[in-house]
Amino acid sequence: MPSDLAAFWQMAATDLPVIIVGGGRWGRTWASVVAAARGSGRGITIAARTDPDAVRAWAAERRELAGICIAATLGEAMESGARPVVAIVASRPRDHIRDVCEALQLGLDVLVEKPISVDAQGGQYLLEAAQETGRVLAIGTEFAYLPALHQLAGEIAKRRAGPLRLCLRWDDVAGEFRHGAVKARHAEVGLLSDLLPHAFSIFQAFAPRADWRIVDASEDRSRGRLEFADDAGGRYEFLCDVAARGRKRILKIERDAFNAMLDFGEAAPSIRIEGRRCAVDPQFAAMSSTLRLELGAFLAAVTHSIDTTFIISGMPVLLALQGQLERKIHA
Structure with a gap:
């Protein structure tokens, strides 16, 4: 992997439209990571079911997120701008099955924050769902x-x-x-x-x-x-x-x-x-950002640009x- 790290770092700047599912601490962290890699919030949508207005207020205070969209549901996020290609699921673990399955059914490749599910059975269900839809499913392990x-x-x-x-x-x-x-x-x-x-x-x-x-x-x-x-x-x-x-x-x-x-x-x-x-x-x-490297590795898997x-x-x-x-x- 060391020889690929530089490629992952560059790959993270790719402006593929992305949905981030979850407007809590990890959803906001991922929005900041993606925007920092690209240079703006354009092409990024946060689907924040719980309190989208609070997420809008948070994003409005950050110039580096200029251009970001905030939606209340994953379905609404799909219609908010350029059609998303990938999803980063950063909701609560108990909601991962719901959110990952919805993203897969919408034709999105998915990076899900750890743990993949609350138990191994749920994780296996998601793995099989990804295989059935032919989409990439990766788990976040930044370190x-x-x-x-x-x-x-x-x-x-x-x-x-x-x-x-x-x-x-x-x-x-x-x-x-x-x-x-x-x-x-x-x-x-x-x-x-x-x-x-x-x-x-x-x-x-x-x-x-x-x-x-x-x-x-x-x-x-x-x-x-x-x-x-x-x-x-x-x-x-x-x-x-x-x-x-x-x-x-x-x-x-x-x-x-x-x-x-x-x-x-x-x-x-x-x-x-x-x-x-x-x-x-x-x-x-x-x-300096392991999350940016993780993002780049995921996008490389999605685009098949690197093994x-x-x-x-x-x-x-x-x-x-x-x-x-x-x-x-x-x-």
Whole structure:
């Protein structure tokens, strides 16, 4: 993927008409990301069922969104301007089945925010719906496009082979203000089910062809632990705390006597290999938005301009892991 990141960055500027379903924090974030990539809000429509007037007021205060349209329904959004080609579903997880299915039936390719659905069964239903309509269905896993992550994965791939041992620490502050609003978890989704797509997509960068399974899982209201294993003897631990004192994103990697660390909790990620700081490749300096890279990868899949098989092929694996997680949690 590293060689494609620059192409994804450029692809995000493509002015394909897009509908963003949901006018909450993530819908507004996506509108800002798409507009920043294109240079304006033209060709962007937000379908905000809950309070479209509030979304209009929010958009009117932002010059960078000039030209954006706000509609009350997906059907109304389809008639608001140039006919949309793609949809970004950023509504509540409990509404994803309704919103994704409606978008697919309208002939749109869909990028859906994680989790794809409140459970694996719902996710499988959406995957089958996309296959039946012949449309692209991708899930949002923005940190899978972090350039520093792929730089480090490339360095480790050069080393002598051996079982990987990874630990990802993921901490958030309760009530954190981010992307213009207070972060809030949705009651219909468990803690680990919500974060599983992030954890898996990050680990998968280091073992892209492995067969995966969940070995152990536990969670309470604010903390969780997931342990994965792969078919080559690799072990992957994910630890999260959403009521921590500070935000933290730290990935530690071991392979035999080799060790490395990636800290991406701040705006500028840092890499350490065997205790020594390693500079992030200068070619990645301008790629400051993982969401823009994710958008570009999705549009590349839609237009078939780049081989993006990985964007689609990972979905069945993720849904299988979600099913395993549900069984572990409810055992």
